[in-house]
Amino acid sequence: MTDTRWLSVPAPAKLNLMLHITGRRPDGYHNLQTLFQFLDYGDTLHFRRRDDNELTLVPAIDGVPFEDNLIIRAARLLQQRAGKTCGADIRLDKTLPMGGGLGGGSSDAATTLLALNELWQLQLSPDELATLGLTLGADVPVFVRGAAAFAEGVGEQLTAVPELPEPWYLVVCPQVHVNTGKIFSHEGLTRDTAPINIRTALRQGGRNDCQQVVTVLYPEIGNALNLLNKLSPAKMTGTGACIFSSFGSEAEAIRVSDQLPAEYVAFVAKGVNQSPAHRVLFRPS
Numbered sequence: 001m002t003d004t005r006w007l008s009v010p011a012p013a014k015l016n017l018m019l020h021i022t023g024r025r026p027d028g029y030h031n032l033q034t035l036f037q038f039l040d041y042g043d044t045l046h047f048r049r050r051d052d053n054e055l056t057l058v059p060a061i062d063g064v065p066f067e068d069n070l071i072i073r074a075a076r077l078l079q080q081r082a083g084k085t086c087g088a089d090i091r092l093d094k095t096l097p098m099g100g101g102l103g104g105g106s107s108d109a110a111t112t113l114l115a116l117n118e119l120w121q122l123q124l125s126p127d128e129l130a131t132l133g134l135t136l137g138a139d140v141p142v143f144v145r146g147a148a149a150f151a152e153g154v155g156e157q158l159t160a161v162p163e164l165p166e167p168w169y170l171v172v173c174p175q176v177h178v179n180t181g182k183i184f185s186h187e188g189l190t191r192d193t194a195p196i197n198i199r200t201a202l203r204q205g206g207r208n209d210c211q212q213v214v215t216v217l218y219p220e221i222g223n224a225l226n227l228l229n230k231l232s233p234a235k236m237t238g239t240g241a242c243i244f245s246s247f248g249s250e251a252e253a254i255r256v257s258d259q260l261p262a263e264y265v266a267f268v269a270k271g272v273n274q275s276p277a278h279r280v281l282f283r284p285s
């Protein structure tokens with residue numbers, strides 16, 4: 001009989017507070033230095049255990065075939081490791097824009113790894129889950145670990161930075177879908193930023209090396225940056241499209257949001273150093 005209880009777990013957004021590209025590797029991937037922080041805002045996934053090996057997912061994402069959905073790919077990786085009957089019904093409440101630089105797909109994948117590891121009682125370690133997650137995307141390991149981090153390598157070498165301030169952010173989402181691969185393969189991309197240490201990154205922040213190329217390819221993003229910069233210092237997250245500004249209070253962030261043109265899509269959310277997924281799954285008893 002199918003278990004009727006649903007386990008509901010957030011799949012939060014991330015911001016790249018800075019993103020430096022320090023080199024290109026022989027496999028075409030790029031070495032980065034980035035500061036990841038989570039937002040208390042994102043998708044929510046609901047999981048229900050099945051007694052067979054089936055996976056179901058509703059609703060489907062337009063343009064993403066079932067087996068390509070990062071949620072299903074994450075579940076398949078666990079099924080391969082399980083060595084027993086494991087199935088699940090999964091519901092997705094999608095809030096995060098796709099191709100927004102907020103890591104929505106990666107976060108959905110990480111939440112699936114974390115939740116099904118619990119639901120199916122697989123007892124894979126955080127290291128094993130992060131290694132599996134990395135095969136799905138460079139951003140998955142930080143969501144699996146669940147701690148704000150300074151990241152190096154392709155984003156998988158993580159050092160937790162619990163001392164990061166947790167401001168409120170105004171996130172503006174230009175309605176364009178940025179293709180991450182296209183940005184990283186662009187000839188104009190800055191790829192030779194000198195590495196810095198964590199202390200310097202925390203003290204000085206840094207820029208987003210993708211921003212220049214992205215604003216040339218997607219003028220809507222450049223326009224949004226120019227506009228938000230007039231109200232408050234703004235930066236792009238990941239390879240865009242979203243941009244953000246930080247504030248000391250929710251009220252200040254909302255005040256600036258209210259000054260944006262009505263057609264702008266934006267939201268206000270708190271920066272958090274512990275992933276909301278971890279807060280739900282690993283609540284102290």
Ligand SMILES: C[C@](O)(CO)[C@H](O)COP(=O)(O)OP(=O)(O)OC[C@H]1O[C@@H](n2ccc(N)nc2=O)[C@H](O)[C@@H]1O
Pocket residue numbers: 016019028029030031032034101106136137138139140153154155180181184185238239
């Ligand atoms: C830009 C960031 O969002 C910063 O957090 C991530 O590095 C991107 O992570 P992601 O979306 O999980 O990206 P992936 O799905 O792993 O990679 C998409 C494509 O971007 C390029 N890519 C990605 C990450 C990286 N460090 N170097 C790259 O060159 C590769 O061409 C890759 O095929």
Ligand SMILES: Nc1ncnc2c1ncn2[C@@H]1O[C@H](COP(=O)(O)OP(=O)(O)OP(=O)(O)O)[C@@H](O)[C@H]1O
Pocket residue numbers: 061064068069070071097098099100101102103104105106108109139178180238239240241
């Ligand atoms: N569950 C999912 N949610 C979102 N996108 C998915 C999912 N599964 C597969 N994808 C694919 O992944 C692509 C990237 O989506 P995602 O939301 O992670 O972009 P992003 O926010 O730009 O990520 P990043 O910051 O990691 O570059 C989508 O265009 C879509 O084709």
